Amino acid sequence: MGNMGRVPVGIVGASGYGGVQLVRLLKEHPGVEIVYLGGESSAGKPFSDLYPHLSPFVDLKIEAIDLEEIAARCQVVFLSLPNGLAYQMAPTLLARGCKVLDLSADYRFFDVNTYTSWYGGDRQDQEIVSKTVYGLPELYRDRIAQAQLIGCPGCYPTASLLALAPLLKQGLILPETAIIDAKSGTSGGGRQAKVNMLLAEADSSLGAYGVARHRHTPEIEQICSDLAGSEVTVQFTPHLIPMVRGILATVYATMRDPGLQHKDLITIYNAFYRNAPWVKVLSSGTYPQTKWACGTNLCYIGLEVDSRTGRVIVLSAIDNLMKGQAGQAVQCLNLMMGWEETLGLPQLSFYP
Amino acid sequence: MGNMGRVPVGIVGASGYGGVQLVRLLKEHPGVEIVYLGGESSAGKPFSDLYPHLSPFVDLKIEAIDLEEIAARCQVVFLSLPNGLAYQMAPTLLARGCKVLDLSADYRFFDVNTYTSWYGGDRQDQEIVSKTVYGLPELYRDRIAQAQLIGCPGCYPTASLLALAPLLKQGLILPETAIIDAKSGTSGGGRQAKVNMLLAEADSSLGAYGVARHRHTPEIEQICSDLAGSEVTVQFTPHLIPMVRGILATVYATMRDPGLQHKDLITIYNAFYRNAPWVKVLSSGTYPQTKWACGTNLCYIGLEVDSRTGRVIVLSAIDNLMKGQAGQAVQCLNLMMGWEETLGLPQLSFYP
Amino acid sequence: MGNMGRVPVGIVGASGYGGVQLVRLLKEHPGVEIVYLGGESSAGKPFSDLYPHLSPFVDLKIEAIDLEEIAARCQVVFLSLPNGLAYQMAPTLLARGCKVLDLSADYRFFDVNTYTSWYGGDRQDQEIVSKTVYGLPELYRDRIAQAQLIGCPGCYPTASLLALAPLLKQGLILPETAIIDAKSGTSGGGRQAKVNMLLAEADSSLGAYGVARHRHTPEIEQICSDLAGSEVTVQFTPHLIPMVRGILATVYATMRDPGLQHKDLITIYNAFYRNAPWVKVLSSGTYPQTKWACGTNLCYIGLEVDSRTGRVIVLSAIDNLMKGQAGQAVQCLNLMMGWEETLGLPQLSFYP
Amino acid sequence: MGNMGRVPVGIVGASGYGGVQLVRLLKEHPGVEIVYLGGESSAGKPFSDLYPHLSPFVDLKIEAIDLEEIAARCQVVFLSLPNGLAYQMAPTLLARGCKVLDLSADYRFFDVNTYTSWYGGDRQDQEIVSKTVYGLPELYRDRIAQAQLIGCPGCYPTASLLALAPLLKQGLILPETAIIDAKSGTSGGGRQAKVNMLLAEADSSLGAYGVARHRHTPEIEQICSDLAGSEVTVQFTPHLIPMVRGILATVYATMRDPGLQHKDLITIYNAFYRNAPWVKVLSSGTYPQTKWACGTNLCYIGLEVDSRTGRVIVLSAIDNLMKGQAGQAVQCLNLMMGWEETLGLPQLSFYP
Known part of the structure; x- marks a missing residue:
């Protein structure tokens, strides 16, 4: 019992x-x-x-x-x-x-x-x-809590959208300038025997795939559009990295106000994710390592403003199988059941 | 409060x-x-x-x-x-x-x-x-519970001794034939900047070190002798593996009774570790992957008997920083405080 | 033309x-x-x-x-x-x-x-x-030169036999004590899609396989017996290492004369491989890294004598796809055609 | 003699x-x-x-x-x-x-x-x-041949500039939209003992560094400006990848003529590098793996046009220690001495 x-x-x-x-x-x-x-x-x-x-x-x-x-x-x-x-x-x-x-x-x-x-x-x-509700709790928390059916986000969209959401929601960037250069461990390809996913092939090497046509693109664009309130097209390029777990999304966008300061951006992100226990905005000058999120449901976000180019650069790191997949599903479950959003989910990564 | x-x-x-x-x-x-x-x-x-x-x-x-x-x-x-x-x-x-x-x-x-x-x-x-009590709970559980000072075992000795203990305790092998071929991730070297531990040097490569003179040898021999009730000398060779965490010890020894069967050996090991929540003896034909123990305090043990050569081969896998270091210290703490031996220690590894 | x-x-x-x-x-x-x-x-x-x-x-x-x-x-x-x-x-x-x-x-x-x-x-x-001639030139050079059909050695046998040959040929060890603990990169498994060879499975992990029954065992024993002039049984255990290329064989054997000195052993190996351009015996205290042989047809051999245990420990490192496979085949071709044994084969590895 | x-x-x-x-x-x-x-x-x-x-x-x-x-x-x-x-x-x-x-x-x-x-x-x-002449032969071949002093390019600039040169030289892009997202193996950090370069830290992880302020930025901009005939500012972000060798530069830029076709781009690149034996432009739909260039002086270039976004995406892969460092220096030497540009430099990578 x-x-x-x-x-x-x-x-x-x-x-x-x-x-x-x-x-x-x-x-x-x-x-x-x-x-x-x-x-x-x-x-x-x-x-x-x-x-x-x-x-x-x-x-x-x-x-x-x-x-x-x-x-x-x-x-x-x-x-x-x-x-x-x-x-x-x-x-x-x-x-x-x-x-x-x-x-x-x-x-x-x-x-x-x-x-x-x-x-x-x-x-x-x-x-x-x-x-159906799109299962990204940081954006659709209340609707998830009421839903009977959740479509859990893809791994790349999770990392990309958490990086972009505050910028789009607050109109801080020119949406059409958004470029997402994403890097993933090979476990994202699943437990299926494919030659290009063999250690002998994928280790000690690095390459892009699905350039300009990866199927996570329309998913990212759909939510970006929802955030921006208008149709958004993004550039999305995934890469395969010689490691098992982890995604890093490096996101570039041109700021609407070139005078936006780095410290203001950190304030904005912290405010946006104030009630999000699984998103951690890093202090100035610190960029996330994917390993920090490994085995946890966390998303770490680092921010930089380049005054020379007028761009903001956002770096977001997740464990593709946790926040990018199963962890996020459990986070949604918690919301659907009225439980604490953090219930039963690992927070502290081992290091190294 | x-x-x-x-x-x-x-x-x-x-x-x-x-x-x-x-x-x-x-x-x-x-x-x-x-x-x-x-x-x-x-x-x-x-x-x-x-x-x-x-x-x-x-x-x-x-x-x-x-x-x-x-x-x-x-x-x-x-x-x-x-x-x-x-x-x-x-x-x-x-x-x-x-x-x-x-x-x-x-x-x-x-x-x-x-x-x-x-x-x-x-x-x-x-x-x-x-x-002082040697902090390997599977062998010295009661004494640890009474101790004020614990000398926590080295990472290699932990993997080696858990593999050898039932054999030595029950006199199943000729002790002087014991050979431990151990393989470790590089985190065992600590967080100190050394050239040979750089990713650029240590990745995609493999080598032995400290052959015939590593300082974990006397530690292993001391406990082996305590188990066997007589002076034991072992051959111990550590190797550096291009990965962060994990130790695999491959242990060879000649059986005293060449007729000893594989299934008997599994029975003996299961009996020996009956009350040891952190040691898991694998079923016949299954050998441990170090990854299985990663992030947990577990030791997985696989067994093989080679009737052609009269040897037993034991494979033990641990996370060198957990059961091989900090996890084991916490396991000892639990015993010293009268708590459950498993309290606060992770059991289920993530995979992959 | x-x-x-x-x-x-x-x-x-x-x-x-x-x-x-x-x-x-x-x-x-x-x-x-x-x-x-x-x-x-x-x-x-x-x-x-x-x-x-x-x-x-x-x-x-x-x-x-x-x-x-x-x-x-x-x-x-x-x-x-x-x-x-x-x-x-x-x-x-x-x-x-x-x-x-x-x-x-x-x-x-x-x-x-x-x-x-x-x-x-x-x-x-x-x-x-x-x-047919067994295509290990260091042992069968003259017969290879005369052969029409060559059976090229397996990768593990190549590393194992080059380590053991001088010991067996000169009767320096008790053959039945020979233990070969071998470690290989995953490219040895070939370009076939298998789940256990996926980077997501095999990276950051280590395990043995085929314990006491790998099919390279009879091949090693056949040549060992030929060298020793009597039937030899060896213990052979292969392990999969999270890297693409390279084999390290760690070979243990009990010396017939426990007084054999390390420096004599080096002399013996150097003499044995005097005319072998692809075998390099390392000086005292140096053990081979598999990376040293990577991309070359070389076999590096390191030697140690443990006077405490009466054993010799031999470490041999090759590139499993070169000296362990295609490189050795080309070396045989050179002999069959009457060309320089080194013709067209890379000698200098890149490092790192 | x-x-x-x-x-x-x-x-x-x-x-x-x-x-x-x-x-x-x-x-x-x-x-x-x-x-x-x-x-x-x-x-x-x-x-x-x-x-x-x-x-x-x-x-x-x-x-x-x-x-x-x-x-x-x-x-x-x-x-x-x-x-x-x-x-x-x-x-x-x-x-x-x-x-x-x-x-x-x-x-x-x-x-x-x-x-x-x-x-x-x-x-x-x-x-x-x-x-002094900037030692990138594909751009400054004739001047290198006449020079007494060569400043050899950085590793990131080499990969970046070979990707961007045809676009800038022919005015095909809006230069200020150029974004270079670069990924490098850790050997680029040199043979110095640094904690963040340890295998235990850098393996199984991924992160950016020097965002918006890496010292290769002005070097890239200097040559881009020389190519474009006007001052060019680029966005450059380097990342550390858990592998030893290799750089992949993923380059994004908005096309001046949104109607530019993929096949035209390939023609343009092939023409531009017609006399460059060390640059290989890949056919449509093929993107380079860094491993392909490993141990060689080659730069592999893959191209994509995204008609949805109006951008060109160029992927260039080199071995950071060869074409990105020592190999390029030898290529320059060949030119300075009046030798074949390919003399003494490896062309064919081993695979895998």
């Missing part, structure tokens, strides 16, 4: 990196109990076959995906699946009364057509999409 | 990796409150100058080392200093009634002469040394 | 890491011209589709594997394929007069039954196998 | 990474013989004490720095010293008739005041500075 009163939760797609992060976080979360792990290819296997280090701690099997069964057992369901599957499952779960948090791209867009034009597929579920 | 009842603790030598691990662990430990951080070179600086990512969470200054002052404020003191300093400080702290946990080599030896022959110096404190 | 007089060579299996190393080396080799690249899955593609950085320098297509065609065009053929394919191709090439160097395990064993008991399959080609 | 006819060269500052690269390259260069290695702190030591892997190949001592002696023995002198020393040595060497290539910042600026305002010091040597 030790778990009496704990909310029963399930994870569909438990075998990937999103899944294992969720298992790890929810296992130590005081408000929930994991009662279901689901997957297709691994159905029937003990979870610890996939992650042997958790075998002394997690004694659960991966079960086949049966939506009725899931709905019967779980009050909250996390969907951590490849793009294009969640929107086929969520309606049933919602109809049965479950709260649903989707970690894929399926529910990140206000308009279902934006989704289909970048991700393909044929969707007729604008009605559900319209009731 | 939130900290009422918490034990006031201090850390002398807070600026290094041992120090920052202790700060991180003790900050989240429900039984203690950090009331003092001390250091020589960094005295007067805010701790967060050294570790900016902790600035939102740790608001303490590094103070000069004043033993009377420390003793007045702290019930427990961790000494995390270069070798040769602790034995000059501990006596005063002990005399004032403090419990002391030393992370250096100063109090690891039963005989002060063993220390001086490998580490140098001139010591006349055999009396104190004799009352 | 710039290539007049160059020997026409072909590479079957050009798409993997063995293939691309061969292309790189042979492209700069003054004695040969690459006239054929072959592969199954990539047939029809330009080689530079697989390795775009070589597109300005290598203008060759990967062709389907047609043995008659290959034999018609090539004087020398390198087979760089998964195990079990070469022995189906080599006979045709040999019958047409080609010299053949096989980089797989197919021709590494003196006895075809040793092969089949470790690698499976049903082979009836002992006659060809008996005429 | 094997080296008869070879040009005698010396390296002042042989102990650092620039020095060891030069030793490695010049040792295999058919046109020169290294006759002198100089250094302050290592004077008297064999070079192989610092780099043991080269001991079988380089039998030279590091000598004290005696300019008259150097001038007497060397026809060409490479200065590879910390900033601020070369301009105190070069005049003597030049007066004695030596050709001098300086790898520090001392001779990179057309105007000595630009140097002193960013690097400090008090210099009165505008006369010599005015005769």
Whole structure:
């Protein structure tokens, strides 16, 4: 009876990196109990076959995906699946009364057509999409608290938007000048065997990919537009870095008022994130290391003003699998359940 | 009043990796409150100058080392200093009634002469040394619980001894055949600027050091002898691995009974570590990855019997800065205070 | 006509890491011209589709594997394929007069039954196998020079045998005490997409695999037995290191004469490798870093004698893709063609 | 007499990474013989004490720095010293008739005041500075061929300028929109023991530094202005990447003609670098990996046009210690001596 009163939760797609992060976080979360792990290819296997280090701690099997069964057992369901599957499952779960948090791209867009034009597929579920909330608590805290379905943000959009939000919200920059040069560890590619993600290929090297056409671009632009109150186009370039975890977004934009001072900017950011326990604005001259956020749900933000060029440079660092994925989903869960936003989420990174 | 009842603790030598691990662990430990951080070179600086990512969470200054002052404020003191300093400080702290946990080599030896022959110096404190307990809880749990002064084990000895202990205790191997081939991340070298520890030198490379003469050898031999009940000499070779954290010890020894079966060995290890919450014996055919222990106080052990050669091969993996250093010190603290051995220590590693 | 007089060579299996190393080396080799690249899955593609950085320098297509065609065009053929394919191709090439160097395990064993008991399959080609030469030039230089078919050694056996050869040949150790603890970068796993070889999995971690049953064991034992003149059994444990290239073998053995001195050992090794341009014995107290051999065909050897334990410890470092694979094949080619053993092979590593 | 006819060269500052690269390259260069290695702190030591892997190949001592002696023995002198020393040595060497290539910042600026305002010091040597040539052969080939003194470019400026040159020279972009987001391996920091460059600190992490004030900014701007024919200000942000070697510069700029096509851009770049053997423009859709350039003197350039934003994105990859340092110096030497620009410089990278 030790778990009496704990909310029963399930994870569909438990075998990937999103899944294992969720298992790890929810296992130590005081408000929930994991009662279901689901997957297709691994159905029937003990979870610890996939992650042997958790075998002394997690004694659960991966079960086949049966939506009725899931709905019967779980009050909250996390969907951590490849793009294009969640929107086929969520309606049933919602109809049965479950709260649903989707970690894929399926529910990140206000308009279902934006989704289909970048991700393909044929969707007729604008009605559900319209009731979905974009799960970035620092921007949509109140709406998340009321939502039944959350579309959890992508990893790059999380780092990018937390860097840009105060600037756009307060009209401090010319939006069309915004450039996001983002760098990510390779775990962002998921636990799928791809040649370019092999250590032998990706270690000791660095490169860009998806230049001018990465699918996180419309997601970033959608929220930037919402913040700015007008259509925003951004330049977004992702790079793969020879490390496992972490994203650094280096964001450039031209200031509307070239006289804006560095210390004013820090004040503005601190005010904007005053009630955001997971965003930490660094003092002048300090720039974030991705390692600082590693294993935590934190976003560290460093700021610089270049009076020579009239630009602001914002640096934001997150753990792509935590604040950029599973941690943020748990943060949303906390809000949806009326719990403390920090409940059950690690704050202090180990160093080094 | 939130900290009422918490034990006031201090850390002398807070600026290094041992120090920052202790700060991180003790900050989240429900039984203690950090009331003092001390250091020589960094005295007067805010701790967060050294570790900016902790600035939102740790608001303490590094103070000069004043033993009377420390003793007045702290019930427990961790000494995390270069070798040769602790034995000059501990006596005063002990005399004032403090419990002391030393992370250096100063109090690891039963005989002060063993220390001086490998580490140098001139010591006349055999009396104190004799009352010190070697802080490896899996072997000396009861004595640690009664001790006022703990000599916390080295990182390599921890991994090596947990691998060897059941074999030696039960007389299953010929002790003189024991070979420990150990591999460590570079954080074991501490936060000191050395050319050979630069990323540019140490990354993408691998090498041995201190072959046949590393100072952890006598420490391992002392405890092996204590376990075997007779003088034991071991072969110990450390290697530097291009990664930050983690130790893997690969231990070889010839079995006394060449008919010993793999499954019996697993049974023996499981029995030996039955009451050890921080040691996990893996099932047959599974060998530990150092990453599994990363950020936790766990030691994972894998076992193999080679019937062709008559040898047992034991693989043990720890996080060198946790079970190999600060985590183990906190585990000892828990025992000394009569708390649960697992209190305040992370169990579940993140993966990947 | 710039290539007049160059020997026409072909590479079957050009798409993997063995293939691309061969292309790189042979492209700069003054004695040969690459006239054929072959592969199954990539047939029809330009080689530079697989390795775009070589597109300005290598203008060759990967062709389907047609043995008659290959034999018609090539004087020398390198087979760089998964195990079990070469022995189906080599006979045709040999019958047409080609010299053949096989980089797989197919021709590494003196006895075809040793092969089949470790690698499976049903082979009836002992006659060809008996005429094959094991391509470790430091041990079989003269026979390689006369051979038509070479079975190029595995990467681990190369590092292990160069470390052990002088000891076994001169009867300096008790052979049954030999333990090889080997550490390799992940490129040894080849260019195949496997989850455990992903950077996200393998970086920042370390583990053993194939303990007591790796298929390089019988290969090492075969040559050790040949050197010792009697059946030798060794302990061999491979580990995966978070880096791309390099193998370090740490070899332990008990000395027959416990009075053997370190300086005598260095003299013995220097004498043994006097005519071996690719083996460098380090001076006393210096142990090799794998990085030193990176990108070269060198093997660096460090030596230590432990008078406390009566053991010798030998450390050998190679680049697993060079001396451990493609470089050694080219070294064999040089001998087969009567060229300088060093021709066209890089000697000086870059550092760092 | 094997080296008869070879040009005698010396390296002042042989102990650092620039020095060891030069030793490695010049040792295999058919046109020169290294006759002198100089250094302050290592004077008297064999070079192989610092780099043991080269001991079988380089039998030279590091000598004290005696300019008259150097001038007497060397026809060409490479200065590879910390900033601020070369301009105190070069005049003597030049007066004695030596050709001098300086790898520090001392001779990179057309105007000595630009140097002193960013690097400090008090210099009165505008006369010599005015005769110095900036050693970027792709832009100043003819002048380098005639020069006696070369100021070799910084690593970041090399990658940045090769990316930007065709755009600026042909007026294709609005210069003030140029943003250079650069990423470098840590070897760029040199062989000096600094805490932030330790593997334990820098591995598995990523961060920016010197934002809006890095000293390579004025160097980049000087050459950009020379190319554009008017004063250019750029945004330059360097980042430290957890790897040893390699720089990737991601360059953004707004196109003057938003209708410029991707394929036209590739044509323009190919034309611009038609006679540049060390610059390789990649085909459409291919972006460079830094690893491709590793160990070579190559610069790989990838191009993208974003019609949504009206920007061009250029990606350039070099080995920071080769094309970004020692390799480029040797390329300049080749031009100064009337040799082939590619003489003695590696072209084909190993992969992986």
